[in-house]
Amino acid sequence: MSQSWAAPESTATGHEPATPKRQKKRGDGAERLDTIYRSISDAVIEHRLKPGVRLREDALAEVFGVSRTGIRKVLQRLALEQLVTLTPRRGASVTRPSVDEAKDVFEARQMVECGLMEAAARRITAADVKSLRDMARREREALRNREQRVAIKCSAAFHGRLAELSGNKTLADFVGQLCSRSSLILAVYGNTGHLGCESHDHDNLIELLAAGEGRKARDFMGRHLKSIEASLSIVEEPEAAPDLRDIFSVNP
Amino acid sequence: MSQSWAAPESTATGHEPATPKRQKKRGDGAERLDTIYRSISDAVIEHRLKPGVRLREDALAEVFGVSRTGIRKVLQRLALEQLVTLTPRRGASVTRPSVDEAKDVFEARQMVECGLMEAAARRITAADVKSLRDMARREREALRNREQRVAIKCSAAFHGRLAELSGNKTLADFVGQLCSRSSLILAVYGNTGHLGCESHDHDNLIELLAAGEGRKARDFMGRHLKSIEASLSIVEEPEAAPDLRDIFSVNP
DNA sequence: CACATCCGGAACGTATACAATAGGTAGCCA
DNA sequence: TGGCTACCTATTGTATACGTTCCGGATGTG
Numbered sequence: 001m002s003q004s005w006a007a008p009e010s011t012a013t014g015h016e017p018a019t020p021k022r023q024k025k026r027g028d029g030a031e032r033l034d035t036i037y038r039s040i041s042d043a044v045i046e047h048r049l050k051p052g053v054r055l056r057e058d059a060l061a062e063v064f065g066v067s068r069t070g071i072r073k074v075l076q077r078l079a080l081e082q083l084v085t086l087t088p089r090r091g092a093s094v095t096r097p098s099v100d101e102a103k104d105v106f107e108a109r110q111m112v113e114c115g116l117m118e119a120a121a122r123r124i125t126a127a128d129v130k131s132l133r134d135m136a137r138r139e140r141e142a143l144r145n146r147e148q149r150v151a152i153k154c155s156a157a158f159h160g161r162l163a164e165l166s167g168n169k170t171l172a173d174f175v176g177q178l179c180s181r182s183s184l185i186l187a188v189y190g191n192t193g194h195l196g197c198e199s200h201d202h203d204n205l206i207e208l209l210a211a212g213e214g215r216k217a218r219d220f221m222g223r224h225l226k227s228i229e230a231s232l233s234i235v236e237e238p239e240a241a242p243d244l245r246d247i248f249s250v251n252p
Numbered sequence: 253m254s255q256s257w258a259a260p261e262s263t264a265t266g267h268e269p270a271t272p273k274r275q276k277k278r279g280d281g282a283e284r285l286d287t288i289y290r291s292i293s294d295a296v297i298e299h300r301l302k303p304g305v306r307l308r309e310d311a312l313a314e315v316f317g318v319s320r321t322g323i324r325k326v327l328q329r330l331a332l333e334q335l336v337t338l339t340p341r342r343g344a345s346v347t348r349p350s351v352d353e354a355k356d357v358f359e360a361r362q363m364v365e366c367g368l369m370e371a372a373a374r375r376i377t378a379a380d381v382k383s384l385r386d387m388a389r390r391e392r393e394a395l396r397n398r399e400q401r402v403a404i405k406c407s408a409a410f411h412g413r414l415a416e417l418s419g420n421k422t423l424a425d426f427v428g429q430l431c432s433r434s435s436l437i438l439a440v441y442g443n444t445g446h447l448g449c450e451s452h453d454h455d456n457l458i459e460l461l462a463a464g465e466g467r468k469a470r471d472f473m474g475r476h477l478k479s480i481e482a483s484l485s486i487v488e489e490p491e492a493a494p495d496l497r498d499i500f501s502v503n504p
Numbered sequence: 505c506a507c508a509t510c511c512g513g514a515a516c517g518t519a520t521a522c523a524a525t526a527g528g529t530a531g532c533c534a
Numbered sequence: 535t536g537g538c539t540a541c542c543t544a545t546t547g548t549a550t551a552c553g554t555t556c557c558g559g560a561t562g563t564g
Contacts, residue, residue, distance in 0.1 A: 030547090056515070067549045068516090073328065080332050088282050089555055091516060111423070117364045149376040170356040171363070174426060213498050280519090309546070317520045322545090341546060342527060510561080515536080517554075529549075 003052055036064045038075045044083050044094055045156055045183045046149040051096035056122045065252060081177050083184065095184055099234055102185045106229045109178050112171055113163060113225065120165035121214030128165055129210045134201040158184055158202055165209075182228075189232040201227075244252060256277055261434055263358045288316045289326045296335050296346055297435045298401040303348035324333060333429050336434065354437045361430050364423055365415060365477065371419035373466030380417060381462045387413065388454040392413055395451055408435055412492060417461075435479075441484040449461045452477075 040060075043049040075092045085095045097105070110143045139154035156179040159227040163175035201224045208217040292312075295301040302496035313321045327344045330336040337347045349357070389408035408431040453476045460469040 058515070069548060071551090080329060089516060099424070104420045107420055108423050108426070110448060111367045112363065117365070148515095168356045168359055170353070170430075171360050174360070178422075180352065203356060308544095310544095321518055321520090324546095343546060505564105508562090511559090513553100513556105513558085515556085517552105519542085519550105519552085521550080523545085525545090527542100527544085529542080530540090532537105534535100534537085 033070050033074055039075060043181055046153050046177045047187045049094050050093050051184055051188050053094045055092040059250050068223055082181055096188055097185050097235055102189060102234050105178055110225050114222050116163050116171060117164040117218035117221050118214035121212050121217050123167055124165055124209050132206045140199055153184055189234050278379055286325055287320050289329060297432055298405050299439045301346050303346050303440050305346045307344040321479055334433055348440055349437050351488055354441060356485050357433050359428055362477050366474050368415050368418040368423060369470040369473050370466035373461045373464050373469050375419055376417055376461050384458045394450055404435055441486050
């Protein structure tokens with residue numbers, strides 16, 4: 001089970017892991033960890049690593065050809081971004097967002113993403129519009145081909161890119177984290193088959209921004225996020241052995 | 253210079269650092285790192301560690317009686333919260349926020365803290381009011397006694413606590429980080445003697461929230477943050493050799 | 505037959521050792 | 535005497551080794 005993600009295929013780790021050999025002499029070590037980070041992060045966002053899955057340090061170290069030291073660094077970063085949960089003596093596992101967390105994340109997105117739309121409408125350039133249309137197109141295609149994983153990642157990337165338009169790096173990074181966590185929330189509370197974002201919402205957003213309609217874009221984003229949230233079934237999961245007493249009607 | 257913070261006095265590290273001795277056997281290791289984290293974080297927020305100061309791993313390891321491993325963990329966390337900057341082969345130093353970062357942080361605070369006020373007004377309890385009044389009082393006293401360091405920390409804690417009232421942990425944590433970074437910004441761009449928050453702004457805020465006037469509280473918070481930002485001199489510092497070319501009018 | 509206890513393995517937490525690099529200093533040559 | 539080079543030290547990056555804890559099964563007993 002935990003091996004299912006063990007093929008990072010295209011993530012540019014395609015050096016010989018056995019003989020690192022000072023391949024480039026500079027930017028080597030630092031970039032390697034960053035690559036590992038992105039590999040795991042992507043795997044989580046694309047639901048190749050599902051919430052609750054344990055991430056053993058030894059296994060990751062072996063797969064990526066580094067020692068546990070580097071893995072721990074990466075896991076700690078992922079933990080601070082709430083993508084993985086670090087339980088003191090139990091190790092790391094993909095975060096399983098609680099109902100409250102899910103609510104908080106969407107409330108935060110509502111506040112921040114909507115709040116950024118007006119600045120985005122003011123600052124958007126023709127090149128941005130083109131790039132965004134491209135992303136939206138790729139997402140539509142992925143949806144058509146039933147490639148949910150790709151579509152989910154595209155969607156998160158789209159929202160992140162949108163936030164970057166505002167020019168506020170601090171808020172854009174925050175939105176990026178919220179989108180990643182949203183992907184986790186989708187994995188737990190989403191109804192399979194219905195992937196959060198409606199196919200044409202993103203296109204509509206682009207048009208509003210391109211037209212400089214900041215206020216309308218903000219309102220549209222608000223409805224967009226609401227509809228995503230509404231498409232979820234945010235109820236406590238039965239899993240994790242919550243209350244056998246309750247299930248069998250035993251009064252304690 | 254880098255020794256000036258070497259006395260964490262009250263931070264509950266008052267064990268014998270020489271003989272840790274399995275003091276409690278459980279919850280020991282994890283809490284120790286957290287204590288170190290808080291010590292450094294506090295020192296940065298209170299300006300005992302000024303922006304630009306280098307933080308050598310060996311020195312920190314010796315002071316806190318742990319090995320570099322633990323220190324690196326703490327430094328990485330601080331780096332992700334933007335309180336320290338990790339330069340690849342140069343080590344860690346207290347972050348010196350750029351002009352753009354300062355602008356971004358205050359824009360973010362404006363958006364999020366204001367946005368949280370209405371929820372805070374709805375959810376605030378009598379106990380909260382009491383606790384907030386207490387914090388505001390301590391801040392006033394610190395200001396009266398010219399204890400800028402204490403006052404700065406109180407102010408950041410107050411804003412953080414306010415955000416917690418909303419019940420949204422994700423956003424509250426974010427506000428906490430923004431407040432910490434604001435403290436750094438104050439250290440770089442603040443005018444000495446004039447400490448960000450006006451003495452009675454916080455009291456006014458409490459009263460508005462206690463009266464359930466969410467909208468007024470939001471507007472007041474907006475003005476409050478604007479006035480803090482306006483009190484700064486956000487211009488490029490001469491220090492840090494930013495652009496010698498520019499200074500000496502050399503065209504590249 | 506069921507429950508409690510004990511033991512073994514597996515995984516994480518911490519420290520230490522080694523390797524690599526950047527910056528400073530001293531020495532050498534023009 | 536000035537500038538350049540080569541070493542050398544100080545500091546970080548990485549890996550490994552050891553200690554500790556927790557979960558699992560096996561075993562003995564009521």
